[in-house]
Amino acid sequence: MKVSNGRLVIIMSILLLVGSCAIKPRKETKPNILLINIDDMGWKDVGFMGSEYYETPNIDELSTAGMVFTNGYAASANCAPSRACLMTGLWTPRHGIYTVNSSERGASKNRKLIPTPNTTTLAKEHTIIPEVLRKNGYVTCHAGKWHLSENPLEYGFDINIGGGHNGLPKSYYPPYKNVKIEEGENEYLTDLIMEKALEFVDTTAAPFFLYYSPYAIHVPIDPVKSLVEKYKNKEPSNGQDHAEYATMVENLDRNIGLLVDKLKAKGIFDNTLIVFTSDNGGLYAVTKQPPLRAGKGSYYEGGIREPFFFVYKDRVKANVTSDVPITNLDIFPTILSYAGIHNPELKLDGDNLSSILEGKESELNRPLFWHFPIYLQAYNKTMNETRDPLFRTRPGSVVRQGVWKLHYYFEDNEVELFNLSEDIGERNDLSTVEAEKKEELLSLLENWWEETNAPIPTEMNPDYKGQIHRILN
Structure with missing residues (x-):
């Protein structure tokens, strides 16, 4: 079958248009x-x-x-x-x-x-x-x-x-x-x-x-x-x-x-x-x-x-x-x-x-950090599960890596270490028996302090008269 030059031009144009549409990426609608x-x-x-x-x-x-x-x-x-x-x-x-x-x-x-x-x-x-x-x-x-x-x-x-x-x-x-x-x-x-x-x-x-x-x-x-x-x-x-x-x-x-x-x-x-x-x-x-x-x-x-x-x-x-x-x-x-x-x-x-x-990965291998160089008084001194009855928060930092979570306190340089997979309630301090893990998390924390230029309170309060009262785990 013979095709005139005019028709050939039209057909080629349609094919080019269809082809360009086929390869043009679909514009995603923003959610x-x-x-x-x-x-x-x-x-x-x-x-x-x-x-x-x-x-x-x-x-x-x-x-x-x-x-x-x-x-x-x-x-x-x-x-x-x-x-x-x-x-x-x-x-x-x-x-x-x-x-x-x-x-x-x-x-x-x-x-x-x-x-x-x-x-x-x-x-x-x-x-x-x-x-x-x-x-x-x-x-x-x-x-x-x-x-x-x-x-x-x-x-x-x-x-x-x-x-x-x-x-x-x-x-x-x-x-x-x-x-x-x-x-x-x-x-x-x-x-x-x-x-x-x-x-x-x-x-x-x-x-x-x-x-x-x-x-x-x-x-x-x-x-x-x-x-x-x-x-x-x-x-x-x-x-x-x-x-x-x-x-x-x-x-x-x-x-x-x-x-x-x-x-x-x-x-x-x-x-x-x-x-x-x-x-x-x-x-x-x-x-x-x-x-x-x-x-x-x-x-x-x-x-x-x-x-x-x-x-x-x-x-x-x-x-x-x-x-x-x-x-x-x-x-x-x-x-x-x-x-x-x-x-x-x-x-x-x-x-x-x-x-x-989206289910492409199932893990994120990274530490999480919290930093609180401040005081926050207890909401109710007779009803709490914090470290002492006077404060919900005393100055310190926390790091979680995997199942391990470490609390560090600036007032006394004390540490608490918990394995959340076995102790989600943070009752069993393992800092004295898991010395290697404690040092590993302390190192992560110290590096993070330096990276973020985190302020560390060190100046003593001249008004301080008390003692740090513990609530034992």
Whole structure:
């Protein structure tokens, strides 16, 4: 069959066009990113981690859609430093936020050392998650507790719902006094913040970054009145028996269910990377985390180990658990990986977890560190599992490598060493019988101090009158 020159040109053009389309890489749609950072939620304050007292069906169901980390940590044991670590992806010595307010907490006569001065506002020299995402086409929203400055809009957020320098609301019922937020249909603060967050999701085109960081379940314990009787009539379980606190947990769970339903209704759940964690351990006077020792403010496991999972349809493995130790420092590089953002100028201390989340690797061979050159007084001197009854934290550092965890105390240069695979409750100090392992971890810690220029308090406090009272294991 003869083909005219004109037809031949047309056919060749079509073939070239089809061929070019076939080899052209498909442009990936950037995922929406939902980062859920609960305030003061302990490791076992949710059903999927084993609580039989608190009811969290929505969070539990969401966790089954992704990978749950049983060894998930916050990089600090209380609110502000943990949040600074999460946002910057940096260890505490690099940003200098070690606690809330002053580092001189507790009676001066009981503090042997002059602690390192604390930074209370995150320096703007640090590049944080929303800044990078906004520069790469994301609309960014902060909803709830910020705690790192007066105004999160100065740190890369387009929208701020209720965030300021305050670490807690004066009340969950109006007037909230120290929480600035527009009125809505809901009055209870957790409900109102979610109402505004849902409006953001409803009215914002993809891709977006929503940092959902509710004040709940931090004190004050303001119960959801309609739920109190339910929990008063419920059998306590494993140190969890606070009915009013339980109502706040259940209400938080209900709100997270509303957010997940909204993502699904809009057809964007499958293209949303969801991270769920908490900023530190549960407040020991309110909620317990057995077999973990102690709670918020302590660097025993109860103060830093968190409920932690990732969800991303068809990318993150679903309905699986991992015992790989991770930290909230890893969130920043992992978000960048899934958002397709390459920024070699950023020097982050965390690791991109995508290879673990996708099942390509099953181990991360690295040490984790915590540094707290400060004092944090006991919340309740007669009810704690810390090293002494006066402080949740005395100045020191911690390193975890594999199953081994070492605590080092600056006041007396003492060491505690625990094998977490056999002693997750940190009751059996092995520092005198595992001398080689102790020296190995001390060497890691000393090198890390030098690498991060970590401040080590050495100046004696002239007001010191006391003794360091031990609570024996």
